[in-house]
Each structure stands twice: as C-alpha cells, then as structure tokens.
Amino acid sequence: MGILTDDMKQVVRQQRMGFMATVCPDGSPNLSPKGTATVWDDDHLVFADLGSPVTIQNLEHNPACEINVLDVFLRKGYRFKGTAQVVSNGDLFDEINKAFIEGTHGIRRTGLPAKRYVLMTVTKTAPLVSPGYTPGKTEAEMREEWTGYWAGVQETNS
Ligand SMILES: Cc1cc2nc3c(=O)[nH]c(=O)nc-3n(C[C@H](O)[C@H](O)[C@H](O)COP(=O)(O)O)c2cc1C
Numbered sequence: 001m002g003i004l005t006d007d008m009k010q011v012v013r014q015q016r017m018g019f020m021a022t023v024c025p026d027g028s029p030n031l032s033p034k035g036t037a038t039v040w041d042d043d044h045l046v047f048a049d050l051g052s053p054v055t056i057q058n059l060e061h062n063p064a065c066e067i068n069v070l071d072v073f074l075r076k077g078y079r080f081k082g083t084a085q086v087v088s089n090g091d092l093f094d095e096i097n098k099a100f101i102e103g104t105h106g107i108r109r110t111g112l113p114a115k116r117y118v119l120m121t122v123t124k125t126a127p128l129v130s131p132g133y134t135p136g137k138t139e140a141e142m143r144e145e146w147t148g149y150w151a152g153v154q155e156t157n158s
Helices: 006-015 051-063 090-102 141-158
Strands: 018-023 029-034 040-041 044-049 064-071 076-087 116-129
Touching: 006 040, 006 064, 006 076, 018 044, 018 051, 029 051, 051 076, 051 116, 064 116, 090 116, 116 141
Parallel strands: none
Antiparallel strands: 018 029, 018 064, 040 044, 044 116, 064 076, 076 116
16 A cells, blocks of 8 residues: 555546645745646656756756645645656656556546656655634535635636
8 A cells, every 4th residue: 555545646636736846956945836747656646747847957956846736625635745756768758658648547648748757756645724624614615615716706707
C-alpha cells in the first residue's frame, strides 16, 4: 500500500488542477498551476510539462516540491509534499507519454504533446479543510453555499 489513499487519488483525478510549489535558487518560492496533474501510482503524482520553465529549472537544482489540490465547492483537499524528477527520455518517459496520449493508466488524454513529464514522489500528505467548517457545518451545506457563490460569479461574468 502506498502513501496515497483512495480519497486522495479520487480528489486529484477529479479536480484536474494542482498548484505546484518549487524552490528558486535564491530561496524564494515559485508556485504555478498544473491542469494535467494527476495520479501515476500509489506513491507518485505526475503532470505534463506544457510550459513550466521555472518549475523545471528549479527541480533540476532542487527536487523539493509541494502540490496542493483543492475542491473549491467542498472547500477541502490535500497537500502533497515530496521530491520530483523531470522525465524526458527512456522507458519511463515512454510509459508516461503513452498514458497521457492514449488515456490509459487512469490518466485523461491531454491531446497535447509534451516533451517532458514531472514525476513527484510523495513523502508527506496532509488534509486541507477550510476553517469555514464551523461546528455542525456539513459538507452538503458547504457544497451548496459555494456552488451558489460560483453560479453567481459566472452569471456576473457572462
Ligand atoms: C489552468 C491552467 C492549467 C495549466 N496547466 C499546466 C500543465 O498541466 N502543465 C504545464 O506545464 N503548464 C500548465 N499551465 C501553464 C503554467 O502554469 C504557466 O505557464 C506558468 O506560468 C508556468 O510557470 P513556471 O515556469 O513557474 O512553472 C497551466 C496554466 C493554467 C492557467
């Protein structure tokens, strides 16, 4: 059994969005969204490099990273901490590339060619739960509140 629980895997696969933090050479943080972030196996997350030059550069110097995935309706999610490697050739690249191109391995087809993938080994996980979950507040209530909020935003913006 790996570090990723079934619920973690479901949330990551469903959300199709994770924010990855890496460390710049000067020690400052770098955070950017990865819409292809998904589960590779019970211990690894993966995303396609479609335009993440700073993330890639940082990982080549320092593999430390964190990905946060959040369900914005439920206001819950997970933090995944670990190290990541840039995979740009070899058998592992072929395997990951095939999964993204063909939509196998539980991975959604991106339809976009990637020259590199980032494979993260998760070493630490933590739940993310909004402080808005005051005593007695249920997930159903939270979902209703934020579904309404986002519907209003969409109406305003359309
Ligand atoms: C919604 C959204 C999803 C994105 N998904 C990805 C992705 O899966 N892979 C990727 O390489 N870039 C993705 N990007 C683009 C990068 O986040 C963006 O180019 C960013 O500036 C890269 O910064 P970095 O070089 O610091 O990683 C996405 C951007 C947005 C807005």
